[in-house]
Amino acid sequence: MSINDQALLKVENAIIMAAGLSSRFAPISYEYPKSLVKVKGQVLIERQIRQLQEAGIEDITIVVGFKKKLFQYLVEEFQVTLVENSDYATRNNHSTLYAVKEKLGNTYICSADNYFTQNVFEPYVENAYYSSVYEEGETGEWCIETDATGLITDLKIGGENSWVMLGHVFFSSVFSKRFVAILESVYDEPETPLLLWESIYLNHIDELTLYSRHYSKEIIFEFDTLDELRKFDSDYIDSTGSKILEAISKQVSCKESDILRITPIKEKDVTTGFKCLIKKENYSYIYETKKLIKDKE
Structure with a gap:
């Protein structure tokens, strides 16, 4: 490792969030988890596991909930760990991170339903970041505001001509320690169950250092609906499974x-x-x- 590499953070592990219902992906998500859908011939979550392992990240934990038994085969096939989020139906995605809070360090946080056309994972990372793509025109996604260094200073739902949150996240050990402390402190508050972890981050943005990392829209994909998947994979136009x-x-x-x-x-x-x-x-x-x-x- 070079002198410059010594300043980088070695990735310790990855958490793949796969507990949710993905109700917008009806009716397939009613029949089986969206992350087990095949896209261009590969199961979404399997493709992501392989990309992590190709980057040298072997410690991979999948947090499951909805139809959790369907993920069991991944343990033997990929030597991953499964952790159950028993609150997936009553709380938002912050409960997934709460279920694995002891594992958070220099950690990739991944959504099980993302599709990366090229491998975005690396064994060494410089700063905690949230991946982002540029959306031209109006968008209903989380729009990012940064300072000149790329540090995220504010988030707003909806906007236009903006970099938006999409894809994987990297927590540094410093970020993880502070975020877990905040998460524990607000977990039992009455308004917390409905909050995304990103909302909790935003509420404490001055205490948490997170950068925006830019990617091309041709690299990161997320399919919220079947119609979106059909545009990407024509096999689903006439035969959805x-x-x-x-x-x-x-x-x-x-x-x-x-x-x-x-x-x-x-x-x-x-x-x-x-x-x-x-x-x-x-x-x-x-x-x-x-x-x-x-x-x-």
Whole structure:
């Protein structure tokens, strides 16, 4: 290692967040976790594990919750560790980091559903950072404001022509120690369950040093909806692998590609089904009854 490399931080481990429901990715996420979807022939989470291991990061922990048993095969196949987040259905993603707070040091924090067209991981990192891509025009993502050094000074949900948070994060040991202390101090406050960990960070941004690290939009992808995935992987246009969509296509005599604009139906924060557009007609599908109903105009 060179003299310059000695100033870098050696990555100790990685945490992959895979506990959530991903309700916007209906109906596939109702049938199995989004991170187990195949994209361009590779399972999302498997591709990310391989990229981490190729960068020399062997200590990988996957935090699971929703349909946790479906992740068990990864232990034998990739020698990863599984940790359960039992609060995944009642708390936001901060609970995933709380479940592994003892493991946070010089640590990559990864979302299990990200797709990287090239390997973004490195064995040595200079500073704690959140990856970002540039969005032209209006966006509803977290928009980043920085000083001249790239230090994040503020975040705002929504904006235009801005660098936005997307992809992996690196916590330095200094950042981790301070963030865990803050997380522990606010965990039992009544407003905390609904907060993203990013919101907790923002509430204490003056105490936490995090930089914005820029990437091309051609490198980092996240698929919030099936429609977004279809734009990236054409295999999903006519065959999604969803038994629900297959049944719907038979019921209304259409192709799966005709089922568009799928959005979840929620009642008291519980996803009960989804709405969709089929040949210019609006429908609702209810999971419990397995019924497709044409919406009244």
